Amino acid sequence: AKEDGRGRYRVFEDGMNARIQARRSLEMDLRRAIARQEFTLHYQPQVDARTGAYDGAEALIRWHHPERGVVSPVDFIPLAEETGLIGPLGEWVLRTACTDALTWPAHLTVAVNLSPVQFRDARLATTIRGILAETGLPGSRLEVEITEGSLLQDEQRTLAILRELRTLGIRISMDDFGTGYSSLSYLRRFPFDKIKIDQSFVRQTPEDKDSAAIVRAIAMLGTSLGLKTTAEGVETQAQSEFITDEGCDQLQGYLISRPVPLEAITALFASSPLA
Ligand code: C2E
Ligand code: CA
Ligand code: CA
Ligand code: CA
Numbered sequence: 001a002k003e004d005g006r007g008r009y010r011v012f013e014d015g016m017n018a019r020i021q022a023r024r025s026l027e028m029d030l031r032r033a034i035a036r037q038e039f040t041l042h043y044q045p046q047v048d049a050r051t052g053a054y055d056g057a058e059a060l061i062r063w064h065h066p067e068r069g070v071v072s073p074v075d076f077i078p079l080a081e082e083t084g085l086i087g088p089l090g091e092w093v094l095r096t097a098c099t100d101a102l103t104w105p106a107h108l109t110v111a112v113n114l115s116p117v118q119f120r121d122a123r124l125a126t127t128i129r130g131i132l133a134e135t136g137l138p139g140s141r142l143e144v145e146i147t148e149g150s151l152l153q154d155e156q157r158t159l160a161i162l163r164e165l166r167t168l169g170i171r172i173s174m175d176d177f178g179t180g181y182s183s184l185s186y187l188r189r190f191p192f193d194k195i196k197i198d199q200s201f202v203r204q205t206p207e208d209k210d211s212a213a214i215v216r217a218i219a220m221l222g223t224s225l226g227l228k229t230t231a232e233g234v235e236t237q238a239q240s241e242f243i244t245d246e247g248c249d250q251l252q253g254y255l256i257s258r259p260v261p262l263e264a265i266t267a268l269f270a271s272s273p274l275a
Contacts, residue, residue: 027083029065030076034088038064041096042259045268046111046230046252049244054272056109058145058252059097060259061089081117090118094128098135098142100262104269109141111173116149122157125164132168139169143194146172148180151190162191173230178218187225195222197248199233206242219247 033039043057063071080086094112101110118124132139144165150158162172173194177183178201187195197218204211215231222229231243234253243251257268 023079026076027079030063030079030083030085033063033065034085034092038066039089039092040064040261041093041100042261043100043110043265044252044259045257045265046250047256049231049240049248049251054108054269055250056101056104056111056141056143057265057269058111058259059093059100059113061093077115081115084117086115086117087121090115091127091131094131095135098131098137101141102135102137103262103266105272106141108269109143109171110137111143111145113145113175114150116147116153119146119150119153119158119161122161125161125168128165128170129168139165140171142169143171143173145175145196147175148183148186151186155189159190166191178214187221187227192227194228194230194250196230196232196252199253202231202233202239202243202253203235205239212242215243215248216246219243222249223247 040062041059042062043059045057046055047053048055061073061077063073063076065071077086080089097110097112101108104110114124121127128142128144132142165172171193172191173196174183174186174190174192175196176198177195179198180186186192195218197215201211201214201218205215206212219229221227228249229247230250230252231239231248232252234240234243234251234255236255239253240251240255260268
């Protein structure tokens with residue numbers, strides 16, 4: 001039994017070393033990636049649920065690693081957050097998204113994801129103001145998507161940043177709504193414009209009664225609070241119909257389009273009859 005234990009311990013230790021090494025090498029690659037311009041943004045359209053017209057698109061980062069191929073943001077955003085690289089990376093995303101959105105019809109918005117770590121910098125709003133000035137994108141065409149993690153930071157600082165963003169005309173979305181611990185109290189304490197219903201609920205509608213009830217309740221909540229609601233992860237016609245009937249304002253998901261490169265989204269927007 002003793003031998004068995006040692007054996008297992010060694011396997012565990014080797015596994016841990018391998019993980020630490022893999023992480024270190026990914027971190028070094030990440031540092032180089034910004035300089036080598038290995039990142040691109042893909043865009044996923046958001047449509048008006050009732051008319052089907054395009055409202056804009058969400059920017060989603062992609063890393064084209066020279067050896068590993070495409071690395072998912074789920075795998076490198078946490079590392080970028082831990083190493084402080086999210087600062088320069090986040091600025092790159094904002095600058096690129098604002099520049100790209102200028103090539104779209106002027107009624108369309110671009111939504112950018114902000115990391116909680118970016119909110120630790122009290123100058124975040126000033127940085128964004130600078131990027132708008134530099135690119136020429138009106139603040140009214142920019143949305144920022146934030147998660148509960150950003151609201152768990154210093155509340156006064158986060159509030160000050162969000163208020164300043166709103167004076168610039170920027171809209172604020174609460175991402176992954178319903179997955180956190182106290183989303184409801186955050187809606188009262190912070191100045192949101194939009195709620196994004198998490199895809200975990202959307203995915204199970206309309207079949208799963210509980211998920212359907214949750215989607216319905218969030219849509220009603222949005223209406224009563226005067227907030228726009230977006231359903232993310234809409235994959236089927238049945239989901240789209242259910243969610244629209246429940247009064248959701250916006251749809252986003254593979255049913256409409258996967259996230260696509262700039263050229264493709266620009267073509268999609270240009271082909272829209274309402275463009
Ligand atoms: P998120 O902000 O919740 O983005 C939605 C994710 O769902 C995206 O994954 C998108 O590709 C995916 N998705 C969209 N429609 C569907 C659908 O119909 N079905 C399914 N199964 N999935 C769908 P992605 O692009 O891999 O991004 C994952 C997460 O990485 C994002 O979740 C966001 O938290 C983070 N992320 C992506 N880009 C950025 C960025 O520029 N900055 C920061 N801070 N985070 C980012
Ligand atoms: Ca998002
Ligand atoms: Ca989300
Ligand atoms: Ca998510």
